[in-house]
Amino acid sequence: MSDSIFETLHIINKTSSHTALYADCFNTLLPGDAIVLIESGVFSACGQQANDLLKLQVPLYALVIDIQARGIADSINSQVSCIDDDTFVSLACQYKKSISWF
Amino acid sequence: MADKKLLLIFRNPPFSDSSNKDTLDIALACSAFDIPVSLLFLHDAVLQLIKGQQSQALQQKNLINTFKALAMYDIDQLFLLESDLRRFALSTADLTVNCQAISESEMATLIRQFDTVINL
Amino acid sequence: MIISLLIYASQNSGQAEQTALRFTRSALAQGHKIHRVFFYGETVSGISSLKVIPRDEIDITGQWLDLAESDDLDLVVCIAAAVRRGVLDQQECDRHNRVAANLVAGFNLSGLGQLADAILSSDRLLTFGN
Numbered sequence: 001m002s003d004s005i006f007e008t009l010h011i012i013n014k015t016s017s018h019t020a021l022y023a024d025c026f027n028t029l030l031p032g033d034a035i036v037l038i039e040s041g042v043f044s045a046c047g048q049q050a051n052d053l054l055k056l057q058v059p060l061y062a063l064v065i066d067i068q069a070r071g072i073a074d075s076i077n078s079q080v081s082c083i084d085d086d087t088f089v090s091l092a093c094q095y096k097k098s099i100s101w102f
Numbered sequence: 103m104a105d106k107k108l109l110l111i112f113r114n115p116p117f118s119d120s121s122n123k124d125t126l127d128i129a130l131a132c133s134a135f136d137i138p139v140s141l142l143f144l145h146d147a148v149l150q151l152i153k154g155q156q157s158q159a160l161q162q163k164n165l166i167n168t169f170k171a172l173a174m175y176d177i178d179q180l181f182l183l184e185s186d187l188r189r190f191a192l193s194t195a196d197l198t199v200n201c202q203a204i205s206e207s208e209m210a211t212l213i214r215q216f217d218t219v220i221n222l
Numbered sequence: 223m224i225i226s227l228l229i230y231a232s233q234n235s236g237q238a239e240q241t242a243l244r245f246t247r248s249a250l251a252q253g254h255k256i257h258r259v260f261f262y263g264e265t266v267s268g269i270s271s272l273k274v275i276p277r278d279e280i281d282i283t284g285q286w287l288d289l290a291e292s293d294d295l296d297l298v299v300c301i302a303a304a305v306r307r308g309v310l311d312q313q314e315c316d317r318h319n320r321v322a323a324n325l326v327a328g329f330n331l332s333g334l335g336q337l338a339d340a341i342l343s344s345d346r347l348l349t350f351g352n
Binding site for chain 2: 096
């Protein structure tokens with residue numbers, strides 16, 4: 001179980017208005033990483049922000065509980081994987097480490 | 103217990119919120135537990151390291167002396183981005199501690215080497 | 223897997239602590255071990271027994287306690303962060319000659335060494351902050 005094949009899980013909980021935060025996160029991304037959008041970060045699973053994130057060519061996840069809380073379930077980009085808390089925990093285990101961007 | 107390499111990321115300017123001091127305190131505590139600690143200064147965090155800070159009149163704790171003392175705790179792996187230095191028209195000679203200036207892609211590779219990253 | 227959490231958030235802004243709590247519940251339900259939850263920075267202000275929560279709001283501190291009771295969680299509050307914010311256990315209250323100890327029973331004040339230990343003892347450290 002400790003033999004993770006995936007590298008770093010980047011957890012973002014702010015909207016894309018936090019441009020420096022997003023830039024820092026993007027600069028540290030490498031193949032093998034993934035991004036999880038939580039809390040206010042789930043707004044980035046919609047619209048142009050989602051397109052920008054998907055261009056990074058890493059798996060993109062968003063917490064469904066936070067999506068539903070914000071009334072944006074119908075606006076989520078279809079290429080974003082909507083996940084529950086259990087999958088969030090599984091990802092945290094599958095990836096060797098996490099970096100929280102807040 | 104397995105060896106764990108720790109990277110601490112600073113992102114805020116001096117005299118801002120408590121995250122700078124809180125991160126520095128983690129560095130000192132983990133070093134005391136023989137955890138190898140490296141520091142990465144991103145964006146405004148570079149501004150904490152400028153030489154010649156005279157902050158007594160602010161009546162705020164200045165972290166610069168703690169940064170200077172890090173080498174005594176065997177914390178001597180300090181990194182920052184060349185692009186941040188350029189943005190603020192600084193060079194590593196303007197800074198009060200020895201830092202390695204790296205590119206964005208070198209940073210991404212650097213982060214891969216750590217087991218744990220704390221980014222307050 | 224052995225997991226520890228670092229919580230660095232204000233109870234008055236954002237939902238980081240709620241997310242951390244849900245993460246912890248889910249991890250425990252999946253059979254992972256939560257080695258420690260370390261409360262740091264502004265988070266510790268909320269771990270006061272003097273606070274009064276409006277009746278229509280959730281008592282997140284109480285929820286941690288419920289979880290600690292059912293799953294034997296180690297809830298550690300950074301002593302330096304707590305004392306400077308006026309969150310004291312009886313020992314710190316006596317040491318600093320203050321009028322009352324107010325740390326919520328069930329949480330323990332300790333040093334950053336407990337975070338270092340959590341890093342060394344855990345397979346994963348997750349930070350929840352705002």
